Amino acid sequence: MAGIKLENVDKIYAGGTKAVNGLNLDIRDGEFMVLVGPSGCGKSTALRMIAGLEDISGGTISIGDRVVNDLPPKDRDIAMVFQNYALYPHMTVEENLAFGLKLRKMPKAEIQKRVLEAARMLGLEQYLKRKPAALSGGQRQRVAMGRAIVREPQAFLMDEPLSNLDAKLRVSMRASLNQLHERLGVTTVYVTHDQIEAMTLGDRVCVLRDGLLQQVDTPQNLFDSPVNLFVAGFMGSPAMNFANAELVRGDGGASVAFAGYKLPVPEKIFADKPGLDGYFGKPLILGVRPSDFDEASNGNGDWARMSVKAEVTEELGSEINVIFMIDSPPVEHKDTAALAQDAGEEEDVTALPLAGDKSMWTARVNARSHVRPGDSVELAVDTNNLHFFDKESGLAIGHPANR
């Protein structure tokens, strides 16, 4: 096993498109690193450069202590799982698993042992003599994993391996992937566009956008303190709510004013976000996670209140997403525009006919609250988790990386 180190890695395609731009990433030995971002952000390109399937235009990639820039894929001692599995259709499952070992001239007995071991681990024993065409999607996926496992490589590279599975299977495969990593402890680089996969699988998650690294951190840290508007909006579902706001100083201390609402800003936030006190009287962007709302009757006594009118409610069983309008135009920033475009590509967002001067917010409340569309709701907000972003740069104010 080995760590993987990317230093100032560039990828420029013929025609001048810069797919990856000065990427620095230090993947530790045994770590599960997830590369996440919207389509076209360069995450797959980065992975393929580590694999050796794409040339590196600039910078260096090392696996262990070895710079691998000019090594062909087979000499890098890594295994890859492809999005569409790429099983050899003319070989049985057993031959598929053994192929890589055979090419490496491993003794027959050892091949046999490893193949059986991997098959047992993945529950493929009874399918060893079948061809891929006779397997279900989930089984094919497991064969693809098995082909990587038998190699016992320095690192696994996975390119959206679960995206062709149906939703239920994806969840269970996600769990088995976690187990597998736990058991084998092999350094893994995993590419996905699904932020839930990223959050659940990654030891650390690397958010990419337009070939540029945005933030690398543990899933919790990404969620709690995103470095900019893009990461804030990308991680977490439903997405973070944004509004143009202003910091004001009043009798009871500082507060943030937006769309006719006024939420107190605790002193602790100023302590945690140095530089925020320089924004008094200046416009900034406020971000509130849907999960930092609750209904006032359930909420903590000292949380701030907001009265809103529920436009749409999404009942998820364990909780309800309350969608409401605030009287302020949607935040316009290149980061939020990129997010909107990405959301439009991947799923049908319930698009309300928005009047230009209103923006849509989502609050997640307890399922016991029985909010109905059209109801007036008194919401409580956990003001300790307010996020503030610079209006020009989109950077989180006071974030360690932006100081």
Add this chain to the structure above:
Amino acid sequence: MTAVAAGERSTAAGAPRRSAAGRIVDRLGSGLVQLVMIVVALFWLVPTLGLLVVSLREETANNASGWWTVFTKPAELTLNNYARILGNEAFTSSFWNTVLIAVPTTVLVVVISACAAYAFAWIEFPGRDWMFLIVVSLLVVPIQVALIPVAQLYGVLGIFGSIPSVVAFHVAFGLPFAIFLLRNYFIGIPRELLEAARMDGGGEVTIFLRVIFPLGGPAIASLAIFQFLWVWNDLLVALVFADTDAQPMTKALQSEMRQFGTNIDILAPGAFLSLIVPLIVFFAFQRYFVQGVLAGSVK
């Protein structure tokens, strides 16, 4: 099975209207169309059957009455013509010449074109697409324009009239189409399969032999059959380039044609022998025509 499916399709309410050709294709399995196809097949088979019968009758019998009289006088059938022709040195050597021309040509065309097609499809090198365009444009060059220059060239090289010279000509003119066909098939193989093989430790040669070649099976089999048939049945190239020692069966049979009389006792069995070999080849390879070799590899 097929008939049921066709029935379902035509009764499906609100199904989109299909073109006339599409509807015919849909009905290919139904009774009437099958009947028509049987008639057409018989129409094509009757002369072949006639040839077989003629080859099995003595020359005198053939001169006296038509081959269909065999149905009333089956006792006339004999293997004498075949015995005679197989004992005829000139004929047997021309049969072997045909084999010696057709088999190496087919092997060479398949091997060379498969290698070239792999390179054109999956290896990056400068000028690749231009070179492929040139190969494609060679498809339209008729062989007739090359007969005289190539004959001169063979004269200079001193190989004119030999079997290798005939093989070389066939290979040269078989390659453009072969490369075109295989390259277009290979490019349809999912890129990830090759990348997976590369990650598994395969070099270009391994990928070609262990992944591309098996997956290209149907295309390679069809190419091999067609190439074999073309060369086996060729007369033009043999007439120009093969001298008497190297002449294949087509040319040998042609030389047995007479202005008066027919030599039917040589022509009929010879023609039938030259016909039976391609049939055997076809039936031997036809199981490789199965579709869906790639099923299950991706997604």
